[in-house]
Amino acid sequence: MKYVQEAYDTNWVAPLGPNVTGFEQDIIDYTGVVSATALSSGTAAIHLALILLGVKHGDEVICSSFTFSASVNPIIYQGATPVFVDSEKETWNMCPCLLKEAIEDRIANGKKPKAIILVHLYGMPSKMDEIIWLSKKHDIPIIEDAAEALGSKYNNQSMGTFGEIGIYSFNGNKIITTSGGGALVSNNIKHCERATFLATQSRDQAPHYQHSEIGYNYRMSNIIAGIGRGQMEVLEKRVASRRANHAYYKSHLESGSVAFLEEQKGCFSNRWLSCILTKSYNQREKIRHALINENIEARPLWKPMHKQPIFEKYQAFTNGVSEELFEKGLCLPSGSNLTTKDLDSIILIIKQNIND
Ligand SMILES: *Cc1c(COP(=O)(O)O)cnc(C)c1O
Numbered sequence: 001m002k003y004v005q006e007a008y009d010t011n012w013v014a015p016l017g018p019n020v021t022g023f024e025q026d027i028i029d030y031t032g033v034v035s036a037t038a039l040s041s042g043t044a045a046i047h048l049a050l051i052l053l054g055v056k057h058g059d060e061v062i063c064s065s066f067t068f069s070a071s072v073n074p075i076i077y078q079g080a081t082p083v084f085v086d087s088e089k090e091t092w093n094m095c096p097c098l099l100k101e102a103i104e105d106r107i108a109n110g111k112k113p114k115a116i117i118l119v120h121l122y123g124m125p126s127k128m129d130e131i132i133w134l135s136k137k138h139d140i141p142i143i144e145d146a147a148e149a150l151g152s153k154y155n156n157q158s159m160g161t162f163g164e165i166g167i168y169s170f171n172g173n174k175i176i177t178t179s180g181g182g183a184l185v186s187n188n189i190k191h192c193e194r195a196t197f198l199a200t201q202s203r204d205q206a207p208h209y210q211h212s213e214i215g216y217n218y219r220m221s222n223i224i225a226g227i228g229r230g231q232m233e234v235l236e237k238r239v240a241s242r243r244a245n246h247a248y249y250k251s252h253l254e255s256g257s258v259a260f261l262e263e264q265k266g267c268f269s270n271r272w273l274s275c276i277l278t279k280s281y282n283q284r285e286k287i288r289h290a291l292i293n294e295n296i297e298a299r300p301l302w303k304p305m306h307k308q309p310i311f312e313k314y315q316a317f318t319n320g321v322s323e324e325l326f327e328k329g330l331c332l333p334s335g336s337n338l339t340t341k342d343l344d345s346i347i348l349i350i351k352q353n354i355n356d
Pocket residue numbers: 040041042043044067068070071119145147148168169170171180181182
């Protein structure tokens with residue numbers, strides 16, 4: 001409220017101003033990245049990232065299949081073609097073996113992918129060593145979709161800062177929020193400078209309005225950035241409470257019947273959502289319906305992109321992992337404000353319905 005009030009008091013009610021600059025600096029300080037551009041959404045950030053990497057009509061872009069559709073849509077905005085890569089079981093993120101297969105296949109067909117959109121789903125870091133190695137070997141830049149992974153780290157480095165470009169989302173459902181918003185980050189300051197230029201209608205340096213390129217209205221407003229500055233101050237607390245939710249669920253539910261996603265060596269997850277993997281579709285549905293009957297929302301995991309009606313026509317390198325996760329997985333209530341009493345009642349319902 002302090003930052004938002006300041007914006008009104010100083011009449012900085014515009015898509016620029018001290019909160020925007022301050023919020024970008026907060027993101028830089030927190031993640032250790034070199035530069036950041038605050039934008040209207042995570043989707044806008046992915047769209048600009050593709051433009052910055054020169055993705056054009058007819059190009060191919062590799063993308064995690066197990067994700068939210070916003071990871072993919074900007075590929076289509078550019079008239080490019082997605083190539084989906086399935087997950088592996090240890091992190092639920094992009095499988096390095098399938099990524100290798102996909103890259104080699106596309107190169108052999110004369111269609112070297114222009115970029116890799118790598119998603120750290122539910123806050124869990126992907127297999128960075130293997131994926132970065134492949135990206136370097138084939139000289140294909142990574143766009144890290146860290147929309148769900150602000151506060152997550154791999155070998156103590158913030159997710160979103162490994163790739164050529166990283167993106168964050170501050171949508172209402174993310175670990176911190178500006179109600180709606182996003183950021184594009186990079187260790188190459190030129191990317192952020194150009195992202196800011198493109199996001200503010202690509203205005204050339206001139207006293208009049210002059211444009212040599214197509215622009216976008218993707219900048220974050222100074223009011224919204226005020227919410228972001230306040231939220232950055234509580235981010236560590238939010239990560240701690242999400243992790244506590246997960247630890248509590250795990251200690252009370254881990255048994256032969258439901259499995260939790262473990263943090264692999266070097267991984268630190270913000271545990272944005274606590275997810276379980278049940279034994280079968282029937283068991284998952286029984287638990288989900290029992291929760292709904294008590295007015296508790298719980299959703300299946302993301303439906304893989306290669307199974308979505310709008311995307312199923314595109315090429316996909318699959319191994320059945322994300323399809324199985326979609327069939328048997330459940331996102332549990334994961335809000336930072338859940339009380340122990342809330343958690344206990346959720347756990348009780350799950351325990352009562354764990355046998356299918
Ligand atoms: C939320 C989300 C996005 C999109 O972010 P918006 O700010 O909602 O546009 C992209 N990718 C993933 C994985 C997300 O969860």
